[in-house]
Amino acid sequence: MGNGATVTSWTCERCEVTTSWMPGVEVPRLPPNWSEHSGVLYCLGCQRELAGEDGVASLPEDAPADDRRKQHSHSRIAFEIGRDPERPDQQIAKVCRTSVVAVRRARERIGSPKVTAKSQGA
Numbered sequence: 409m410g411n412g413a414t415v416t417s418w419t420c421e422r423c424e425v426t427t428s429w430m431p432g433v434e435v436p437r438l439p440p441n442w443s444e445h446s447g448v449l450y451c452l453g454c455q456r457e458l459a460g461e462d463g464v465a466s467l468p469e470d471a472p473a474d475d476r477r478k479q480h481s482h483s484r485i486a487f488e489i490g491r492d493p494e495r496p497d498q499q500i501a502k503v504c505r506t507s508v509v510a511v512r513r514a515r516e517r518i519g520s521p522k523v524t525a526k527s528q529g530a
């Protein structure tokens with residue numbers, strides 16, 4: 409049984425980052441967290457950026473720059489929440505390079521349950 413030392417690798421269409429799979433390990437169809445859109449591969453970071461761009465594209469053409477920036481950020485956060493709603497806000501904020509407050513607001517906007525250790529009883 410020799411598949412030789414073939415290293416399987418994938419290249420992201422958008423940022424050209426390449427990831428490879430060690431020989432001898434069962435090769436997945438795609439690396440974890442990568443996705444394929446009509447035969448084109450995207451790494452996780454680019455999927456997030458594309459989600460942001462999609463969000464901006466949904467705005468009216470004359471939307472102010474500030475709204476575009478907010479929508480871009482919100483869509484990226486929403487993408488991350490959608491991937492794994494159970495993740496703590498801090499982690500989502502970190503990968504999206506935004507604030508925890510922005511993540512909480514995004515959760516409210518999309519109706520995702522908050523992930524907090526315990527709700528504080530007033």
Ligand SMILES: [Zn+2]
Nearest residue numbers: 420423451454
């Ligand atoms: Zn990429």
